[in-house]
Amino acid sequence: MISFLQVEGLTKSFGDLVLFENLTFGIFEGDRIGLIAKNGTGKTTLLNIITGKEDYDSGNVVYRRDLRIGYLPQDPHFPEGITVLEACFHSDSEVVGVISAYEEALISGDSGRIEELVEQMDHLKAWDYEYRAKQILSQLKINNFDQKIEHLSGGQLKRVALANVLISEPQLLILDEPTNHLDLEMTEWLEEYLKRNNITLLMVTHDRYFLDRVCSSIMEIDKRSLYSYNGNYSYYLEKRQERIDAQNAEVARANNLLRTELDWMRRQPQARGSKAKYRIDAFYELEKKAKQEHDTGNVKLDVKSSYIGSKIFEAKHLSKRFGDVKILEDFNYIFARYEKMGIIGNNGAGKSSFIKMLMGQLQPDSGEIEIGETVRFGYYSQDGLQFDEQMKVIDAVRNIAEEISLGDGRRLSASQFLQHFLFTPETQYNYIYKLSGGEKRRLYLCTVLINNPNFLVLDEPTNDLDIVTLNILEEYLRSFKGCVIVVSHDRYFMDKVVDHLMVFKGNGELKDFPGNYSDYREWKNLMEEQKKLEVSEKNKKTKNEAKQIREVTTTSKRRLSFKEKREFEELEILIPRLEEEKSNLEVELSSGTLSNDELLEKSKRISVLIDEIDEKTMRWLELSEIES
Structure with missing residues (x-):
């Protein structure tokens, strides 16, 4: 290797x-x-x-x-003022360096340098770099190459950064x-x-x-x-548990030996002469090993939820749009007690806007949301909580509550509560600016849960959380005695937590699906396969019909009527025109310069053209058989 x-x-x-x-x-x-x-x-x-x-x-x-190395950072940044396409050339990759050097050599007229760089351009396949960039950007649903980088959403920026890395073919x-x-x-x-x-x-x-x-x-x-x-990950889970079990067994053995050695160490000093120094050293090694019991560091989210009544919320004739972008149209829904809904859909389809309407942060254009009197929201937003970075971790929690109720008369201090979230006593007195992105997210989750909500609304809760925290959060949500709405792109998380999905398909279209994400994906694949089968059957039927027409025209020869002859001549002119229009549309669609509206319009037109060409060609074949 x-x-x-x-x-x-x-x-x-x-x-x-x-x-x-x-x-x-x-x-x-x-x-x-x-x-x-x-x-x-x-x-x-x-x-x-x-x-x-x-x-x-x-x-x-x-x-x-x-x-050749390609690196995608967690939070990519580009200089303001550059376009999407220019961002793909904003890289320290070898290909971009050679392209820049080649352009400089052309400006300076250095023929020797140009000849040298042409060989490098050939070797690195740099001539079609811009084409590859546009191709990958289009596959990542970025079609406006001239859009300024500062106008992109977080998801679009991540896709541009991803394209930037992939086009260099590291x-x-x-x-x-x-x-x-x-x-x-x-x-x-x-x-x-x-x-x-x-x-x-x-x-x-x-x-x-x-x-x-x-x-x-x-x-x-x-x-x-x-x-x-x-x-893979499944294998890792299995073998990691075996490792932990083996470590714990070793610690248990060390503890048993330690008891024997402790008896010896407690004897009077003269029993421990210089010849027994090795045994004293061994005792301290055993003591060290005995203290190494494996701690999985689970986040224990056993926080009590407050009582919730039978009326949760009801959406009545809800509509919302931003300019030409339709989010909801005449949406009606009654949310049930203890319901756990997952919301999925492409970026920009309106998932976060729907959540903000529910939380009263965004007003619908029409319709209303009625919320039950006992509902007590706990809202974890995608944007996160804006902490005072100079505040200590413990103070961020104490500002909300000094004590947290666990039910049954049990209570935890703010410090004890934080320990359940893996914040050690030392970490609790750290300033927030010293925390990693994931630790800040975990602290934010802690501040959401300490108020004993009975309706959790979680907008992208999995971003930046480690797998251990995710596992415990999943277990907590599954046993949570309240309502849950989760917006997430984490398929594994959705499969473990939700009992049904609300799918935002875009343009105000929503689908309520009874199952988790894997169930939905399986159903969607089945529908796509069925659609392909129907198209295949339709094409097969069309071919059989054409064959029957040829057979009929072969056995019963006749001459074209005047009207049919004129139609035949018109078809010979019309079909090439339709083919040319179709070819031009295909070039435009693959150019990557069209807006989303233009892409939709031209895609519809090319679909109409294909049907029309098939129909006219079939008629031309029928008439040509008679003519021959």
Whole structure:
């Protein structure tokens, strides 16, 4: 196997906080590695070290010479003022560097340099770079190449950054949370793209279906050490549990031995002469091992929910649009007690707008939402809570409540409550600006739940949360004695939590589906297959009809009437014109310069043209048989 990257003895710390120490691993051609760790334990830091964006304390990071690397950061940034297409040239990749050098050589007229760069352009296939950029942007549903980068949504910006990385065709692709802000359609597109292309991959993601279907090995950072598992996410779960069980068994054995040694250590001092020093040292090693019992660090979300009545909320004739974009039209719905609804749909279809209308942050154009008197919302927004970064973690919670009720007369202090969320006593007195993105999200989740809501509204709760936190949040939501609405692109999360889906299809069209996401995907695939079968059957029927016409015309020869002869001549002129119009439309549709409205209009026209060409061609064949 060809070695792409070797990391040896890598250690990184921030002051007294050691993220990891003595990490050693290699990446070889064809590897597809998923990196897993709790929030705040150094996943993004490790990626930044590998890509040369951050320094480290000790160790070595060695790349294969001339290795092409593509890196997608968790939160990509581009300079304001540049267009979408220009953003694809805003890269330090070798291809972009050669293109820039070639353009400079053309301006300066350096013929020797131009000749040298032409060879490099050929080698790197840089001549069609802009075409490839437009092609991938179109596949990622970015069609306005001249739109300014600052006008893009978070999801669009992530897709442009993704295109920026993919068009350079890297040999090693490093992705930090690639599915964050991507809708389900784009997530599945990226999943298929990575499975289809032979790219060596190292990525951090909380999307467990993505890990399971794309990765061939998993690396986990746990307690500053690295553990490798040669399999996908399902295999990792199995083997990780075996490792934890083995560690716990070893700790139990150490505890038993420790009791025996403790008796010996407690004897009078003269029993411990110089010859027994090895036994004293062994005692302290045992004591250290006995204290290493594995702690999975589960977030225990056993917070009491307040009583909720039978009336939850009712949407009556709800309509909303933004300009020409229709979000809802005459929408009616009665939400049931203890209902757990998942909301899915492409970005821009109106999911977050619907949530904001429910929360009273956005007014509908018409209609109303009636909310029951006992409903007590807990709202986790996509934008997150704007903390005072100079505030300490413990103070952020105490500002909301000094104590939290667990029911049955049990209460927790703010500090105890935070410990359930993996905030150690030391971390609680850290300033919020020192927390990682995922830790801030976890703190935000904590502030939502401490008010004992009975109706949780969660808008993209999975972004930036680690897998351990997600697992416990899922278990909590499944047993939550209240109502839940979840907007999420995390398929695994939706499968475990919701009992039905509201699918936002766009243009105000909604579908209420009774099942989880996998159920819906299976049903959708079945419908698509059925549609293909119907088209195939229609084409087969058309061919059979044409064959029958030929057979009839062969057995009963007759001459064309004057009217038929004129129709035949008109068809010979009309069909090429229709074919030409169809060909021109196909060129426009693939140009990538059309707006969404123009794409829709021209797609409808090309569909009409295809039917018309088929019909006219069939008639021409019929008449030509008679003519011959």
